[in-house]
Amino acid sequence: MTDKASTRENLEALDREDCLAAFRYRFDLPNDTIYLDGNSLGAMPRSTPARIDWVVRQEWRNDLNASWWKHNWLDLPRRIGDKIARILGADEGEVIVSDSTSLNLFKLLVGALQLMAGRGTILSDSSNFPGDLYVAQSAARAQNRKLRIVAPARLVDELDEDVAVVMFSQVDFRTGRLVELRPVAEQAHAVGALVLCDLSHSAGVMPLALGHDGIDLAVGCGYKFLNGGPGAPAFMYVANRLLHSIENPIWGWLGHAETFAFEAEYRPDSSIARFLVGCPPILSLIALEEGIDLLLEADLHAVRRKSVALTSRFIDLLRQEWGDDGPEILSPLDGRRRGSQVAIRHPLASRIVRALSENGVIAEFRAPDIIRFGFAPLYVCYADIWDSSQILKRVTHQVDADRRVAPATAKV
Amino acid sequence: MTDKASTRENLEALDREDCLAAFRYRFDLPNDTIYLDGNSLGAMPRSTPARIDWVVRQEWRNDLNASWWKHNWLDLPRRIGDKIARILGADEGEVIVSDSTSLNLFKLLVGALQLMAGRGTILSDSSNFPGDLYVAQSAARAQNRKLRIVAPARLVDELDEDVAVVMFSQVDFRTGRLVELRPVAEQAHAVGALVLCDLSHSAGVMPLALGHDGIDLAVGCGYKFLNGGPGAPAFMYVANRLLHSIENPIWGWLGHAETFAFEAEYRPDSSIARFLVGCPPILSLIALEEGIDLLLEADLHAVRRKSVALTSRFIDLLRQEWGDDGPEILSPLDGRRRGSQVAIRHPLASRIVRALSENGVIAEFRAPDIIRFGFAPLYVCYADIWDSSQILKRVTHQVDADRRVAPATAKV
Numbered sequence A, B: 001m002t003d004k005a006s007t008r009e010n011l012e013a014l015d016r017e018d019c020l021a022a023f024r025y026r027f028d029l030p031n032d033t034i035y036l037d038g039n040s041l042g043a044m045p046r047s048t049p050a051r052i053d054w055v056v057r058q059e060w061r062n063d064l065n066a067s068w069w070k071h072n073w074l075d076l077p078r079r080i081g082d083k084i085a086r087i088l089g090a091d092e093g094e095v096i097v098s099d100s101t102s103l104n105l106f107k108l109l110v111g112a113l114q115l116m117a118g119r120g121t122i123l124s125d126s127s128n129f130p131g132d133l134y135v136a137q138s139a140a141r142a143q144n145r146k147l148r149i150v151a152p153a154r155l156v157d158e159l160d161e162d163v164a165v166v167m168f169s170q171v172d173f174r175t176g177r178l179v180e181l182r183p184v185a186e187q188a189h190a191v192g193a194l195v196l197c198d199l200s201h202s203a204g205v206m207p208l209a210l211g212h213d214g215i216d217l218a219v220g221c222g223y224k225f226l227n228g229g230p231g232a233p234a235f236m237y238v239a240n241r242l243l244h245s246i247e248n249p250i251w252g253w254l255g256h257a258e259t260f261a262f263e264a265e266y267r268p269d270s271s272i273a274r275f276l277v278g279c280p281p282i283l284s285l286i287a288l289e290e291g292i293d294l295l296l297e298a299d300l301h302a303v304r305r306k307s308v309a310l311t312s313r314f315i316d317l318l319r320q321e322w323g324d325d326g327p328e329i330l331s332p333l334d335g336r337r338r339g340s341q342v343a344i345r346h347p348l349a350s351r352i353v354r355a356l357s358e359n360g361v362i363a364e365f366r367a368p369d370i371i372r373f374g375f376a377p378l379y380v381c382y383a384d385i386w387d388s389s390q391i392l393k394r395v396t397h398q399v400d401a402d403r404r405v406a407p408a409t410a411k412v
Helices: A007-019 A021-026 A047-068 A072-087 A100-114 A132-141 A181-190 A282-296 A299-324 A349-358 A380-407 B010-015 B021-026 B048-070 B072-088 B101-115 B130-142 B183-188 B283-298 B300-325 B349-358 B380-404
Strands: A095-097 A121-124 A147-148 A164-169 A195-198 A215-222 A235-238 A343-344 A364-366 A370-374 B095-097 B121-125 B146-150 B164-167 B193-197 B217-221 B236-239 B343-345 B364-366 B370-374
Touching: A007 A380, A021 A132, A047 A072, A047 A282, A047 B048, A072 A095, A100 A132, A100 A164, A100 A195, A100 A215, A100 A235, A121 A132, A132 A164, A164 B010, A181 A195, A282 B283, A299 A343, A299 B370, A349 A364, A349 A370, A349 A380, A349 B349, B010 B380, B021 B121, B048 B072, B048 B283, B072 B095, B072 B236, B072 B283, B101 B130, B101 B164, B101 B193, B101 B217, B101 B236, B121 B130, B130 B146, B130 B164, B164 B183, B183 B193, B300 B343, B300 B380, B349 B364, B349 B370, B349 B380
Parallel strands: A121 A147, A121 A164, A164 A195, A195 A215, B121 B146, B121 B164, B164 B193, B193 B217
Antiparallel strands: A095 A235, A215 A235, A343 A370, A364 A370, B095 B236, B217 B236, B343 B370, B364 B370
8 A cells, every 4th residue: 555645646556556456347336336335235246146046047946945955055054154254253153144133133132131141231332223222122121131322432431240241333334433342352251241243344344353352242244245135144153152052032943953853842953053043045145155255255454454545545535625624524534443434424415425326426325414435345446536535525515505506495 | 627537638638727727837847847845945937037137137236225215125025015915815014024934923922922911821733833833932931921732633622811822834734734714713812812823835825814814913934835935035914903012022123113214212113014123135035026926916716726626636546546555644635624735654755755856756755754745736737646646656666665675774
């Protein structure tokens, strides 16, 4: 990485030096589009349509029900889980693919609360994804505990011996603030609490080391930086040391030790497969595996370096090109504290996102006034940073000008 | 339908008269195969691969995250649910597609138990699908109730005022025994209990009238007679009269009244959408919709008539061709009491199923000694009944002869 000023020329030079540049051609992206929303839905790997078509036309069509064994459909949750384990810095057998992030969170939270019988609290923070907080509300209710939500900066300070599990998102879905995992785990373990983190916005975009960092439990989704397709099944992680004791509160036939023995009584599988419940959606699982396989070809350290460079350059350009008129930047300015996104605040955010889209830049509006730009280093290039920041500046000025001309219709 | 003897000639004549015959060509089946396992995994509709490919290459690839609104991905669970409602004899808004059968069962059972606070029992019977019983064990545990399992014939007799919910499968997955819904609902309601049934083996293969029959809650899977593809998402039904009161015990962002408002507190949707939890697997949902759309073209009364004729003819042939040597038939002999399958018992069942497969007939082995033949009237024809019964007779005699010749290796 060079420290030269962020001119388009210099950014193009960075693209020529980029060891990840070739990955861009492994994705099929729409023409004339700069896609800065891969943290909502990852782009389509070029190989995915043919892979799905094969599974549909060959496996399902030809081998029908026998495919569960012949083509190892039954094994997909574990097989893909083991691949994701490599992305998370986890061991084989510690990760499985199953259901949705929310459902996995419910299973793990209730399982954790059952383990920690004497403790009354799930601790989380207000920057956590609201969906995760809803799940936690229901898990707390189911187990007759309470959910305590504190300010993000206070999360570690609020740990005490009543906390059964502390739960947070590694990357704040709004601001992109990145939480360092190991200190949280150390503090939590010091008071005897378990640590559960949601990796939805970090998995696939930075090297992770869940084992080394002492994380107990984790969940994450497959459709963002894992490029698994819309609504791709989610993953869950359970540290080996907990696998002998934590239970899945929802007992399903796929989590049974002998699914096809059809025993009368539930008997949980001894592995993480006990967290499976019902039949998994094979077509969506196959698409997920294709995204994972592609990602496993990339060096995640290089991915992280490029991610930090992209977001840093983008922030530089917002400040350099706009001067004091620039938008308020919500994301941490220190790259080490930032996930692969930049969030800005603007009162006309919704309208600006629409205008960006009309000009070929896809970003995301988050109510009430946030614009979120996600940078997937496998298919976003440095020149995109220049182009998107220029377009952002132009459409923002236009939207501002429109508001001044026609205030009555300027309401978002 | 004719009452003539089941010769191949007469069966071919029935095929020529069959108003459903053309549906066979709407499915893409492997050559030289008689597929009698559509009650495990339905066959592939010819239109499905192109539909999935379109969603992948056009919607995901081109419109990316905007597809959630532009292509109504967000609406799929309700849209497909409303289509399934027509198959179930339910009203619009009473059915939604979500997760797996097991997870939907968990949500509904816990929801039902919460509604019925003063009652201590989930009542079910020993013929119910083991996976459903496992779910019920965990729901009972979660709500501090008990699961009482009785003999199938005793289900209605064992109803009392401690029963919160009576839960059963409409069609026994082993024997094919079909339960008449209305009498169970009437008896259950007489003691104030709720009725929950699993329609996995009945939906799509007979007309249903959940509303008329007074069923309160139901679940079912998408990958059998709905032909939704491997592991297709499942459906759930909640009678309108319960929708204002029953809660989903797992609070997820997709079940929130305003998913994208990202409110701090969970606030359930007022519709059945409150039973959604996390992000649905779009590719698998699309395949399901394709199967449902095809099924909606068929007259379910005609489907049921053909289903009864196919299973009756198959039983006739087993008795007519084998005489007293015939296998034990586990399925009810009265067609009105039978789902769309015939089950037989044989000590070498596993080996016979393998030999059938080698001879182009796909049936299913269910441990320890059951062979299950499923008849999907949209793609199984009358001539298949003749051919498969002849092959069954031949391979059974061969397997029996092998056992007599080499008893030491004949162990299953």
